Amino acid sequence: MNYLEINCADYELNGGSVGHSLAGSVFRCTISPVSGDVLGKLDGAARSNGTVRLLFTSETLLLERVKIERLEPMSVRIAGRIVVSSPRRTEQLVSQS
Numbered sequence: 001m002n003y004l005e006i007n008c009a010d011y012e013l014n015g016g017s018v019g020h021s022l023a024g025s026v027f028r029c030t031i032s033p034v035s036g037d038v039l040g041k042l043d044g045a046a047r048s049n050g051t052v053r054l055l056f057t058s059e060t061l062l063l064e065r066v067k068i069e070r071l072e073p074m075s076v077r078i079a080g081r082i083v084v085s086s087p088r089r090t091e092q093l094v095s096q097s
Helices: 037-047 089-093
Strands: 004-009 012-020 024-033 052-055 059-072 075-087
Touching: 004 037, 024 059, 037 059, 037 075, 052 075
Parallel strands: 004 052
Antiparallel strands: 012 024, 024 075, 052 059, 059 075
């Protein structure tokens, strides 16, 4: 599967929330500071209906139908339908240290 991977430990994350509807569960959050390179990749994922994988300390979220909204020059709100939510394995956490 081809996706953009975002390690949330590299960013300040605010306003994380999960909403539910007939279309499924949607996760929203704001991350900053985001480089121009990452903003470009997020724009590309949103335009191509790509998938974004958000890595948290103990959880991984795979989002589809991603939408982004630039809030400030280095801040972006990400929203997407949760495809997979899974705990991260211990060896994944150790390998990233």
